[in-house]
Every structure is written in structure tokens, then in C-alpha cells.
Amino acid sequence: MGKTGGRGDFEWVYTDQPHTSRRKEILAKYPEIKSLMGPDPQLKWVVSGMVLTQLLACYLVHNLSWKWIFFWAYAFGGCINHSLTLAIHDISHNVAFGNKLAKWNRWFAMWANLPIGLPYSASFKKYHIDHHRYLGGDQLDVDIPTDLEGWFFCTPARKVLWLFLQPFFYALRPLVVNPKPICQIEIQNAVVQLTVDLIIYHLWGLKPIVYLIAGSILCMGLHPISGHFIAEHYMFLKGHETYSYYGPLNLITFNVGYHMEHHDFPSIPGSKLPQVKQIAAEYYDSLPQHTSWIRVLWDFVFDDSIGPYARVKRVYKLSKQE
Template structure:
């Protein structure tokens, strides 16, 4: 047939995303879940420890041979950096300092951004809001691959290449699908990041910079932790657009695997999402879920029915204000 399972387009639906109605139903039955909303007081300390660990690693790798710089970037530093991108994901929902201190969250996200090597946090925040508000929205949710990606990356070899290049697509896709003007916060993020990179380069040379950026790229591409990118919203079962994973990799990814729960309650910190599942177990235990992110990557590559086109899309009618 040429394309994956004969699929030549996304799965178009004409109903609202399920998270809105389930949130209302769960809160009506379990109003105590509201007490889980709000800041996580431990998050700032965990993130700061990770940033300082990477700063120490920059010193430790500056005299290593290049092969060991790349090895440790993939095996260690990149894992921390990927975890920091997921911390930034949490912080984008104002769970570090709460909604009343929104600017503190933005600046703290820049602190978490430093080991990643390239400015990321401010732009992510801007687009991630749309991902929740317009899940699956055509031209609105830039988490969804483009038609070109769906058309081209359909064989196993091409899907492996697509996974490897995933950081590039995540960076460039918003500029193509839904470009937004650069704001002051993005400029600040860039200035802070480039200043930090320059200081590291001044003291320890280019190897720590390569260690940080290469780790970010490699571990957001073809890496077991990156299975969450595919696991979260790719349609492994027809009609289901969000999936959770409850395995041990949640320990180092701020519970991003609890993705069904996160979309139902985005204002609840990742550290408390297991409590959501425990309280409202009957709403989540019966839903499709993943047991291994590595298996997700394997199935994505070798299952003909799954590929970049295996996403649910819908149209949203926007008001003039939006």
C-alpha cells in the first residue's frame, strides 16, 4: 500500500478532547483532588541540584578525549538534560512557585534551561499552552507532525531517522506550522543562555559546551527516555489519543508518564499525579496504557500501522480575540 497500514492522513475527529469532560466528572466525584493543585515546594531544590550536577560535569569533562565527552553526553548528561526539559514542562504550568508568582516560574525555567545549552524554556511555554487548550488542533497544536513528516517517514528506516531528528522537528515545526512573534521573555531567555554558555566556554573551553548540547540532542532523539514523546499521544489504539505509562522511568522524568492524568489536571505538579490516579483509579485503570517506552519506540518503528500520521486531529473554531 505504500504508507503505514494504508494511512495517508491523520485520524480526524469531530468531538472535543476527552480531558475536559473527564476533569469535570472526576472533580464532581472527588473534590479533594483540588487540594493537589498548586506549587510543589520540592521542585526548585530538585531542579537546582540537577543544574549544579551538570555544572560540575562540565568541569569534569573539559579534559576528556572527545569520544568520552560524547559517551558521557549520551549516557549521563543527556539524561539529566532530558529530565530538565520535563522539569521545564512542569514549570510551564506554574507549579514551581504558583500562579501568583508567574514571573518567578519563567525565570526559574531559564535556570533549569542552562544545562540544555540552547534557549528553550520561554518558547516552549508559549506553545505548550496551545497543546493543552487545543489538543490535536489543526495548525494550533505544534506537537503534531506536519503532512510532510507523515508522508515521508513511513518505512522503518525512515522512522528511525525521524526519531533521531526529533529535536530538530520540535524546534523548527512551530516556525512552519504556527509562527508567533518573538517576545521579551524569549529574548531574555536567549541572552541568559548565551551568557551562561560563554562563561562555561571561557573557563573550560568548547568540550563542556559540546557535552551539554550534544547530550540534549542525542537524548531527545533516539534514546529510551524519548519514548515518552511517542507514548503520550500517538494512536496505538484507534480512537485513543492520550496514554499513560506508570513504569520506573517516571522517577527521573517528573512523572511525565502520568500523561492522561496530566492533561486532565495540568495544574497539578507531576509529583502529585500518582495521587490523582490513586484517588480516581476507576477512571484510569481501564484506559489503554504503555508498559515500556523502549517497547513504544520498537513498535513505532516496526509496526506498519503506526507512524507520524498516527495522531488524532480536530478543528477548533476560534473567536476573534484568539
């Protein structure tokens, strides 16, 4: 990958995001891609299997010593939980049951949320819409770090700390950058999650709860799978704000690595994004891509030209309220 040069600010651009025009061009040339849009009938079974696996794990770990709780949280449970957050990402685009059953998707996302330990799915949906609609938008896209993050986390040691704390920044940043009123579905999400947490605590004690929550935090922080957070939109090469990764970790992350394809066609389930790349290969093969999420993390930490400031930002004419 190329270098961006030393950074003291974001990369401000005055052009629209590239996904809108590329989507129109690809659909004009390959209208058959429209047939890939719609629900993935297998998603509900895969996700349910993962949720039930974690509930079984809660029983299996309840008598383990604390050191093994944290080991299995990082090595096993957290990987499943991180994968479930990416399932929730897919579900937020209504690909579990389709647009006509939007409420079913919201409730199913709460089911996928249960092993994560903390309510997440409803708030994610609310902000993820803006990430697609206003990619890179100043004070609109909360996926972009704040100025404080960019200024402070600029050395290798501080960037390692930033990676470790990523879950907390993702949770708190929206409240600072673009706060929105709490909606009813978020309250329902919290009530459902707390109820299940209390049931697990009543049945098996505190250790399963720590196993679930610690796994979520650890594996969304400094972990190989978390390389996708950096790989997706950090500007490793000037002028390119979205990157795909086509490696084996897509098998456990609902193909989130196919990120250019996803932003071009967000209504296509992750399971079908490889078909998009295959059909429109000439649009994607020549674009910069990542080959390793671990390498992405390494470069992020040790390359001075890459850090929280290495993001493309733009000002949209629409106000936040619009």
C-alpha cells in the same frame, strides 16, 4: 496495544478532546483532588541539584577525549538534560512557585534551561499552552507532525531517522505550522543562556559546551527516555489519543508518564499525579496504557500502522489569534 490500520492521513475527529469532560466528572466525584493543585515546594531543590550537577560535569569533562565527551553526553548528561526539559514542562504550568508568582516560574525555567545549552524554556511555554487548550488542533497544536513528516517518514529506516531528528522537528515545526512573534521573555531567555554558555567556554573551553548541547540533542532523539514523546499522544489504539505509562522511568522524568492524568489536571505537579490516579483509579485503570517506552519506540519503527500520521486531529472553531 491494538492496531490502527495502514495510515495515509491523520485520524480526523469531530469531537472535543476527552480531558475537559473527564476533568469535570472526576472533580464532581472527588473534589478533594483540588487540594493537589498548586506549587510543589520540592521542585526548586530537585531542579537546582540537577543544574549544579551538570555544571560540575562541565568541569569534569573539559579534559576528556572527544569520544568520551559524546559517550558521557549520551549516557549521563543528556539524561539529566532531558529530565530538565520535563522539569521545564512542569514549571510551565507554574507549579514551582504558584500562579501568583508567574514571573518567578519563568525565570526559574531559565535556570533549569542552562544545562540544555540552547534557549528553550520561554518558547516552550508559549506553545505548550496551545497543546493543552487545543489538543490535536489543526495548525494550533505544534506537537503534531506536519503532512510532510507523515508522508515521508513512513518506512522503518525513515522512522528511525525521524526519531533521531526529533529535537530539530520540535524546534522548527512551530515556525512552520503556527509562527508567533518573538516576545521579550524569549529574548531574555536567549541572553541568559548565551551569557552562561560564554562563561563556561571561557572557563573550560569548547568541550563542556559540546557535552551539554550534544547530550540534549542525542537524548531527545533516539534514546529510551524519548519514548515518552511517542507514548503520550500517538494513536496506538483507535479512538484513544492520550496514554499513560506507570513504569520506573517516571522516577527521572517528573512523572510525565502520567499523561492522561496530566492533561486532565495540568495544574497539579507531576510529583502528585500518582495520587490523582490513586483517588480516581476507576477512570484510569481501564484505559489503554503503555508498559515500556522502549517497546513504544520499537512498535513505532516496525509497525506499519504507526508513524507520524498516527495522531488524532480536530478543527477548532477558534482562530489562531484567539
